[in-house]
Amino acid sequence: MKTAVPARIHLLPAQAAPCAVVIRRKPSRCFHVIRWDTRSDRIEHGSWFEGKLYAKRCDVSFDGRWMVYLAMGASGETWNGICHPPFLRTVAEGGNMGAWFGGGCWRDRKTLMLNQWLPNKGSVPFTFENLKAEHGGEDLSVLYARWQRDGWQRRGDDYGTQRVIANAPSYQVECIGDNGWQNRPTNKHPLLIVRYEGYLTHGYTFRFELEDYPDLLDASVDSACWDNLGNLLYSRQGVLYKYSLRDLELGQAGAVHDLESLAQGNA
Numbered sequence: 001m002k003t004a005v006p007a008r009i010h011l012l013p014a015q016a017a018p019c020a021v022v023i024r025r026k027p028s029r030c031f032h033v034i035r036w037d038t039r040s041d042r043i044e045h046g047s048w049f050e051g052k053l054y055a056k057r058c059d060v061s062f063d064g065r066w067m068v069y070l071a072m073g074a075s076g077e078t079w080n081g082i083c084h085p086p087f088l089r090t091v092a093e094g095g096n097m098g099a100w101f102g103g104g105c106w107r108d109r110k111t112l113m114l115n116q117w118l119p120n121k122g123s124v125p126f127t128f129e130n131l132k133a134e135h136g137g138e139d140l141s142v143l144y145a146r147w148q149r150d151g152w153q154r155r156g157d158d159y160g161t162q163r164v165i166a167n168a169p170s171y172q173v174e175c176i177g178d179n180g181w182q183n184r185p186t187n188k189h190p191l192l193i194v195r196y197e198g199y200l201t202h203g204y205t206f207r208f209e210l211e212d213y214p215d216l217l218d219a220s221v222d223s224a225c226w227d228n229l230g231n232l233l234y235s236r237q238g239v240l241y242k243y244s245l246r247d248l249e250l251g252q253a254g255a256v257h258d259l260e261s262l263a264q265g266n267a
Contacts, residue, residue, distance in 0.1 A: 007238035007260050008202060010055035011223040014064035015150065016109070018229050021067055021085045022240065023055040024259055029074070031055075032262060035064070035086040038227045038242060041255045046086020048264045050074050056139035056204060057103025057115065059146055060085060066124070068112060070102035078102065080117050082124055092122030100137045105146040115142055139204050150225070152181040152194075160196060174198040185230045188245060192224060192232065208234065213248060 007026035014020065022034035031053045035044040054070040061067070067085040072078045080102050081090035094117050096102040101116035112124075113131035133141040156179030165172040180195035191211040198205055208217045208224040210232070217224060217234060224234035231254070232243040238260030247254040 006220075007262070008222050009235035009238065009240070009259065010058075011225050011233055011235060012055075012058060012060040012067070013150070013225045013227050013233065014060050014062060015106075015228060016062040017064035018227060019060075019064040020225070020227060020233055021058075021060045021064075022235075022259075023053055023058065024238070024262065025053075025055070026238065026260075026262075030264070032259075032264070033067075033086040033088060034259070036233075036240065036257070038229060038231055038233065038255075041242070041257075043257055044086055047088040049088060054099070054103055054139065057142040059103070059105035059142070061106050061112075061126075062109045066091075066126075068104045068106075068114075070096060070099075070115075072099060080104075080114075080119075082112075082119065082122070090122060092119040092124050094119040094121075101133065103142050104131055105142055105149065107149065113145065143204075147181055147183075150183065151185075152183040155179040155182050155193070162198065170201075172198065172200050174200070183226065185226050189226070189230060190248070192226065194224070216243075216248075 007024050010023045012021040018039040020036045022036050024032045031049045033046040051074050052072040058069040068082050070080050078096040080094050080096050082092040083090050096117055104112055104114040107113050110126045111129055112126050113129045115131045135141040135144055158179045160175040160178035162173050162175050165174055175196050175198040178196040180193055182191045182193045184191050193209045194206050197207050208221050210216050221234050221236045227233055234241050240257040241253045242255040244254050
């Protein structure tokens with residue numbers, strides 16, 4: 001019997017507002033965008049999209065009011081959009097060269113760095129810069145630039161050794177020995193650590209851990225970050241979790257949102 005694959009979730013925290021954009025994927029060609037107010041814990045359901053959203057090439061503005069994304073439609077066409085999350089309707093948009101490059105991230109409140117594209121329609125109240133693609137034309141150049149902006153720091157210069165996995169059902173590469181990244185909002189917070197594990201079954205794959213809490217973030221966690229209130233946010237098997245520092249001490253999540261059983265029409 002084929003094992004059901006849980007929803008995969010990517011979190012995009014706003015730097016200057018208590019919110020995060022949640023990109024949920026299940027089934028594989030269906031994406032749902034949610035805005036999570038992490039102060040009130042209100043969940044706002046937005047667009048459902050048939051195709052592919054390149055979640056690691058997306059970003060949310062500092063105030064949480066804007067989102068940049070790269071999308072591929074059901075027929076294979078690709079485009080970049082700038083929208084008001086949790087809805088994907090574009091305020092500005094531009095084409096893309098297949099699935100190469102695309103997306104972007106905010107450098108600051110007024111500057112959006114675009115990954116080798118420019119809008120050809122619409123207008124927005126911030127300026128554009130070119131994002132230097134230091135880690136290739138796919139996810140990592142945008143993802144690592146966003147992490148650096150958010151205060152993540154490298155734990156060392158070694159990005160690991162990559163090896164193609166023989167006899168895998170699809171092209172897969174494992175990464176061994178990545179020093180990884182670390183982040184914490186204040187000295188009172190434990191270090192949040194992430195390491196690159198390779199290009200595996202679901203694409204670029206990372207392993208998260210939390211210093212002093214070794215059992216909290218296991219291998220099934222697909223996204224983890226701090227919000228601007230200093231709360232730990234993470235997703236595991238289709239479920240969102242939020243922990244304040246006090247929640248970590250008590251060993252109990254302050255908020256849990258189960259998104260696993262969502263389907264278009266019942267959200």
